[in-house]
Amino acid sequence: MHDSTPEDASAGQPGAQQELPFALVYGQAVTELPLDLYIPPDALEVFLEAFEGPLDLLLYLIRKQNIDILDIPVAEITRQYMGYVELMKSVRLELAAEYLVMAAMLAEIKSRMLLPRSAEAGEEEEDPRAELIRRLQEYERYKQAAEDLDELPRVGRDIVVPRLDAPEARARKLLPQVSLEELLVSMAEVLRRADMFESHHVTREALSTRERMSEVLERLKGGGFVPFVELFRAEEGRLGVVVTFMAVLELIKESLAELVQNEPFAAIHVRARVE
Numbered sequence: 001m002h003d004s005t006p007e008d009a010s011a012g013q014p015g016a017q018q019e020l021p022f023a024l025v026y027g028q029a030v031t032e033l034p035l036d037l038y039i040p041p042d043a044l045e046v047f048l049e050a051f052e053g054p055l056d057l058l059l060y061l062i063r064k065q066n067i068d069i070l071d072i073p074v075a076e077i078t079r080q081y082m083g084y085v086e087l088m089k090s091v092r093l094e095l096a097a098e099y100l101v102m103a104a105m106l107a108e109i110k111s112r113m114l115l116p117r118s119a120e121a122g123e124e125e126e127d128p129r130a131e132l133i134r135r136l137q138e139y140e141r142y143k144q145a146a147e148d149l150d151e152l153p154r155v156g157r158d159i160v161v162p163r164l165d166a167p168e169a170r171a172r173k174l175l176p177q178v179s180l181e182e183l184l185v186s187m188a189e190v191l192r193r194a195d196m197f198e199s200h201h202v203t204r205e206a207l208s209t210r211e212r213m214s215e216v217l218e219r220l221k222g223g224g225f226v227p228f229v230e231l232f233r234a235e236e237g238r239l240g241v242v243v244t245f246m247a248v249l250e251l252i253k254e255s256l257a258e259l260v261q262n263e264p265f266a267a268i269h270v271r272a273r274v275e
Helices: 054-064 074-090 097-114 119-124 130-151 180-196 209-219 234-253
Strands: 023-025 028-030 257-260 269-272
Touching: 054 074, 054 097, 054 130, 074 097, 097 130, 209 234, 234 257
Parallel strands: none
Antiparallel strands: 023 028, 257 269
C-alpha cells in the first residue's frame, strides 16, 4: 500500500515536523495547490512516501526529526501519527488493522504518561514507552540488516557473469601398440576357443523297407523256421523295429513268407513260402 506523510498543521512550532512539498516545479517546492489549477476528482493522486507498516511509519517520524529513540515525545509523535491516519482516510485508502492497533497503543501510552504518579510508584513502575522502544529498536535492526543485504552486489543486477560456449572438443583415439608375436598368440587362442564351441550335427541313418525285406529273405533261406523275435536288432532302436516289422508284413502280403504259431500265445516263427 502506498502512503503519504501527513500535513503538519503546526509546522512553525519548535520541534514540529515541517510540511513536505508534494511536487517540484522548475526546482521550486510546491506545498499548496494553485487556485487556478483544476484537477478532476480522482484524476491525480501523489504518494510521497511508502511505509511497510506502523513501525516503519513511527521510525520514519523519529528519524525525520532526529529524535532520540530512547526518549520519544509520545504526545507529538502520536499527533503526527494520527494526522497520517486521518490523511489515509481522506484519500480513501484502506487502513490495515495493524495501523489502528498502533494508534490505540500510542493513545494508551500517551494517557499513561499524562496520569499523575506518586514518587514511590514512579520508581517501581516501568516506563510506558519501554515496550514501544523495544519494538522500534528491534525493527530498526532488521530494517538496517535488510538494507545492508540489498546493497550487496547481486548477480543480474550489479554483476554480470560472462558466459562463453566451450569449443567443440574432438577426442583422438590412440591405437594400442601390439607386436606381431602377440597378435599371432591371440589369434591362436581365438581359434582354440572356437574349436571348443564347435557344434556337431548328428543325423540318423535312413533305413529302407525294401533293403530290410531282402535281409529278411536272406535269413529265411533254407526253408527252416526262424523265430520272429530274432529278426529284430536292439541296437537299431525303435526305428529299426518298425522297419523290420513293416518288411515282414510286406513279405507276407506278397506271399514270400508266412507266419506259423502252434497254439495261442506260443512263439511265432517265420519261414519262406515254398512254391
